[in-house]
Amino acid sequence: MSEIESGAMKKATELLTAAEMRAIETAAMDSGAVSGIELMERAGAAVVAAVEEGWPQLARGAFRVVVLCGPGNNGGDGFVIARLLRERGCEVELYLLGEAVGLPRDAQANCDRWREMGAVQPWPAKLDGQADLYVDAVFGAGLSRPVGERVVAPLAGVPPERIVAVDAPTGLCMDSGRVLGSAVSAAVTVTFHAPRPGHYLADGPAHCGRVICSSIGLRGEGPRRAVRVDAPLVPVLKSADGHKYSHGHALVLSGGSGRTGAARLTARGALRIGAGLVTLGVPGAAQLEVAAQSTGVMLTRVDGPEAFSKVLEDERINALCLGPGLGRDRARSLVPVALEAGTRRAVVLDADALSAFADAPDALFARLHPGCVLTPHGGEFARLFPDPAKQLAEEPARGPALSRLDVARAAAERAGCTVLLKGPDTVIARPDGMCAVNAARYARSVPWLATAGAGDVLAGFIAGLMARGADAFGAAATAAWLHVECALQFGPGLIAEDLPESLPAVLRQLDQAAGRIRAGSAAEESSTPLQ
Numbered sequence: 119m120s121e122i123e124s125g126a127m128k129k130a131t132e133l134l135t136a137a138e139m140r141a142i143e144t145a146a147m148d149s150g151a152v153s154g155i156e157l158m159e160r161a162g163a164a165v166v167a168a169v170e171e172g173w174p175q176l177a178r179g180a181f182r183v184v185v186l187c188g189p190g191n192n193g194g195d196g197f198v199i200a201r202l203l204r205e206r207g208c209e210v211e212l213y214l215l216g217e218a219v220g221l222p223r224d225a226q227a228n229c230d231r232w233r234e235m236g237a238v239q240p241w242p243a244k245l246d247g248q249a250d251l252y253v254d255a256v257f258g259a260g261l262s263r264p265v266g267e268r269v270v271a272p273l274a275g276v277p278p279e280r281i282v283a284v285d286a287p288t289g290l291c292m293d294s295g296r297v298l299g300s301a302v303s304a305a306v307t308v309t310f311h312a313p314r315p316g317h318y319l320a321d322g323p324a325h326c327g328r329v330i331c332s333s334i335g336l337r338g339e340g341p342r343r344a345v346r347v348d349a350p351l352v353p354v355l356k357s358a359d360g361h362k363y364s365h366g367h368a369l370v371l372s373g374g375s376g377r378t379g380a381a382r383l384t385a386r387g388a389l390r391i392g393a394g395l396v397t398l399g400v401p402g403a404a405q406l407e408v409a410a411q412s413t414g415v416m417l418t419r420v421d422g423p424e425a426f427s428k429v430l431e432d433e434r435i436n437a438l439c440l441g442p443g444l445g446r447d448r449a450r451s452l453v454p455v456a457l458e459a460g461t462r463r464a465v466v467l468d469a470d471a472l473s474a475f476a477d478a479p480d481a482l483f484a485r486l487h488p489g490c491v492l493t494p495h496g497g498e499f500a501r502l503f504p505d506p507a508k509q510l511a512e513e514p515a516r517g518p519a520l521s522r523l524d525v526a527r528a529a530a531e532r533a534g535c536t537v538l539l540k541g542p543d544t545v546i547a548r549p550d551g552m553c554a555v556n557a558a559r560y561a562r563s564v565p566w567l568a569t570a571g572a573g574d575v576l577a578g579f580i581a582g583l584m585a586r587g588a589d590a591f592g593a594a595a596t597a598a599w600l601h602v603e604c605a606l607q608f609g610p611g612l613i614a615e616d617l618p619e620s621l622p623a624v625l626r627q628l629d630q631a632a633g634r635i636r637a638g639s640a641a642e643e644s645s646t647p648l649q
């Protein structure tokens with residue numbers, strides 16, 4: 119079990135589906151640790167705390183709030199929020215979608231408490247947009263079908279800066295981040311206990327504004343089937359001992375003359391991330407071109423499968439990367455050779471090495487093993503896994519909607535190896551269903567990473583980490599995280615060449631952070647005998 123699964127270090131944050139969250143709540147309630155009404159009170163209080171922080175004018179008085187409550191427990195939270203804000207002196211109006219008689223028990227109880235201080239008004243066709251704050255407590259985790267116009271109409275004219283969403287902006291599926299029908303856009307979304315995939319995937323970030331995850335006193339953990347990557351999951355800093363061969367030897371296969379740039383980017387990425395040696399395997403016709411452009415990266419001639427097999431007799435070559443600029447014909451002849459050694463040799467397949475098998479993906483899948491990583495972008499993914507890609511492209515008819523996690527999982531299971539599905543919400547899936555999300559969202563947003571060659575560098579980062587001994591899933595998730603950190607480090611104007619060159623600064627920051635942790639624990643240890 120890796121560290122991220124044992125939860126030993128804070129490298130990742132678990133993302134809970136609505137069903138997993140419900141199971142945790144139910145277990146806590148069944149154990150007698152907490153009641154549903156207590157959880158609802160804490161959820162409401164957490165939203166009010168977020169409002170006090172985000173809207174400091176509330177403390178100055180004359181603050182007008184509109185609370186929109188739905189027919190379930192999300193609406194129940196709304197009644198609590200309305201009461202707590204009224205107790206703080208706000209002027210509160212509350213509207214209910216549907217009838218109070220059908221409310222679930224805890225929501226009903228809070229509706230009754232609210233009625234002691236204010237009216238429950240029928241659902242409005244529209245609102246004036248003049249209040250200081252609008253609370254969206256219409257639908258949350260229970261969203262099960264597309265939201266109709268009537269539901270979102272009251273908030274349609276309200277600027278998102280005045281909207282706080284409870285658990286999720288209404289209309290957003292929390293498991294997938296996909297909009298069911300139409301969805302509210304909020305300034306702040308307050309969720310409870312743990313974030314959900316939908317806060318990071320697909321349309322989620324565009325609708326959530328800022329996500330605040332508040333503790334409501336629940337202790338349980340989910341099955342850890344999906345995590346958000348918050349730091350490297352595998353070691354990236356080198357230890358004091360060791361020599362170049364102990365950090366592995368990565369071989370990147372290049373295409374022919376005039377098409378070697380992509381593989382050179384990949385090789386540079388693998389070298390920067392710390393592979394002990396990196397060699398480019400080039401056809402004879404491209405040898406001079408590559409030699410003129412390479413210094414730290416070595417060169418060997420690989421014309422066809424026989425030459426490739428010969429090069430691979432060197433067992434110290436422990437990680438391969440094929441695809442960037444390779445050409446489909448060359449990919450079809452070289453990929454089977456790369457996979458011959460089975461799990462003894464890590465293999466990263468990207469770009470042409472994926473598209474080359476679009477007509478016969480099963481022939482590729484039959485050869486793949488757990489030491490492989492496939493790194494498709496959306497188009498390459500659709501070529502190799504047409505069915506899940508088609509399902510994901512369809513308008514969702516009900517919630518929870520199919521997510522990028524679901525399709526990446528299905529792909530990893532089918533391929534029998536780790537699959538990294540690229541995007542601003544990159545998903546990394548392992549065949550056993552474990553998933554990681556590397557979200558280039560919110561403060562980590564890096565739209566300038568959408569530049570030619572960025573993916574080639576990512577493939578190199580993965581191959582380099584695998585040469586150094588990392589497992590496929592850990593290497594892919596860590597590389598994706600570092601890739602975005604490099605883009606953040608460089609900033610707008612970035613081109614693919616800048617990514618490997620930004621890595622040293624990112625690694626230095628990690629080294630400094632690790633040093634601070636080491637210094638902290640040393641200080642603690644040394645202080646003990648003095649006490």
Ligand SMILES: NC(=O)C1=CN([C@@H]2O[C@H](COP(=O)(O)OP(=O)(O)OC[C@H]3O[C@@H](n4cnc5c(N)ncnc54)[C@H](O)[C@@H]3O)[C@@H](O)[C@H]2O)[C@@H](O)CC1
Pocket residue numbers: 140143154157158159161188189190191192193194195222256257258259260261262263264265266284285286310
């Ligand atoms: N279960 C608990 O103990 C807690 C739940 N909490 C809140 O409860 C929420 C989940 O509550 P629910 O499971 O009742 O779900 P919701 O309140 O999100 O939805 C309620 C019901 O609305 C109906 N519905 C779904 N989509 C619809 C649509 N498009 N049009 C019309 N009706 C639709 C469904 O029948 C669903 O059961 C969370 O999001 C959170 O805000 C919090 O109070 C924390 C504790």
Ligand SMILES: Nc1ncnc2c1ncn2[C@@H]1O[C@H](COP(=O)(O)OP(=O)(O)O)[C@@H](O)[C@H]1O
Pocket residue numbers: 469495540541542544558563564565566567568569570571572573574575576601
């Ligand atoms: N808007 C975006 N925000 C953050 N990252 C992005 C965005 N668009 C693309 N990326 C990332 O940039 C890389 C592009 O890779 P890819 O599509 O293979 O391009 P190329 O083949 O030109 O290198 C991927 O790692 C992807 O996750």
Ligand SMILES: [K+]
Pocket residue numbers: 192254255256257258283284285286287288
């Ligand atoms: K909501």
